[in-house]
Amino acid sequence: MDVYKDYMKLIKEAVDSDSSSYLSKGLGVPIENIKRSNDQFKALFSRIKQNEIAPSMVNLSESINREINYKQQLGSHPDFNYLKGTEAIEEHYVVSSFIDIKGSTNLFKKFDKETVFLITNTILKAGIHTMLVFGGYIHRLQGDGIFVYFGDKKMNEKEAVKKALSAVSVFTHFVKTDLKEYLESVGIEYIGIRTGVDLGYKEHVIWGNSGIGDISEVTTCSLHTSLASKMQSSAEKNGVVVGAHVKNEISNGDDYFTPVAARKGENERYIYIDNAKKFYYTQYDFLWSKFLKTLDFIALDQYGNPIVKFRDYARPISDTNLRPIAVKNKPYFCKQS
């Protein structure tokens, strides 16, 4: 997807300036002398700014028309930050998403540690930016994983679920297409993401300060936040698994979700059972690619590939790029019978 091209460009430049690239070019220089310079590293590392998304992602942001809050801090959702350091708690729904990047250790087999850092950091930045564009609140970064909340006091559950699913669909599409294609071309076979998303309704979620003093964060205590993490581990590579509450908030839910048990060939379809409460909770594979293609801000090209529906009117239409498709048509007018 074009919105990630600046992130991809950075990853490619990191790979191109890796010490293995010098070796493969047969320069015959001792390894300790062929590392990229500190200035080169800094230039790459700082390419994507701290307080703005990459220019290529602006199209996505503008097509969604949402202001991005760069001033977020980890573990402090602005609507619940007042709970920090207090004994107070609040009940409020939450959509929890766990996104885990898998296989990044394989990068060390191929590249030096600076390159690995630049690659994983850029993927992480792309992920964080995607979540921010859709109004997510980054709660925690865990290794190569992102734990993000969706929803706030101005948003209902349905909208929060849609935002969360839109964000993970767009990001998974990037990892499964642009990123995978490129990394495979440089010999990295397995890198992908797995995601779990679940919705806990107000009556099942407590927001409160967890920990002591400065060693604390405002977080949620909910079965469904715990389940989202567990669902992430049930997902396939580049797959997304969600809870039944998420499915219930999506219109035509049967079109986009299939029980995980069906994929695994298991008889038991529930991820959580509480016989005493007669509570049986199902996890579903989310057909994110299909869902992505139905979103308002997504256009489908001639072959059904998703493209961000953003028209830059300042840029004239290119004859060279449109002609190959248009030329297949030669219209004729006759009165229709």
Added chain:
Amino acid sequence: MKKISTRTNQQLKKDVKSFLEIYPGYSYYKKYGEKYSVIKGEIDVCDTMGNYLDSFNIEIYLDNDRYPYFIPIVKERSTKIKRHEDWHIDKDGICCLDIEHELEYKAKKGIEFIDFYQNSIYPFFANTVYKMNFGKYSNGEYRHFFKGVQQFYSEKLLLDNKHLIIGILNAILINALPGRNDRPCICGLDKKFKRCHLKCVEFLKSLSKERLLKDLAGFEEIC
């Protein structure tokens, strides 16, 4: 008309299902007993570099009985295209995707809906966007009405001689064509028929008798 069969309707069902997997933004409507099934939605025109350019609200009508031996009817609902013959669209929004001869030929062979969408419907809207921006179609256009038929015979079948065209059409209609290895060719040149005009004659032979009679009348009128 082809015989209606259960298999044919199953083909429609299968092809629409495959189409909706690739383009899930479209909705499919089928009412029991109605002649047409309808696919409704937005067609998004994007260029080869993945730049989004425009969208049109469209309806695609598929004949429940005759599919795949039928050309889908495409109606533009968003009225972004001016209802004028120069835009190859009629007052009801029915789009003229191609010269009727080519469409009839495709229908005779049977279409595969995804392929038809990607290579006939989509290019029509891409070409419309092209004209909206560059003032003309990328590949020219057929002239309106019978002049367009003449143009088709000239450009695609390489037949410019009206008398020869009338001779070929008559020969097809009364089944008096030469054999493949006969010499001279139907055009009078001292060449085997198969090495001269067989290919364009075979295309014409695939068209309906009504189409050939209509063309014949048109060429006789201008001779």
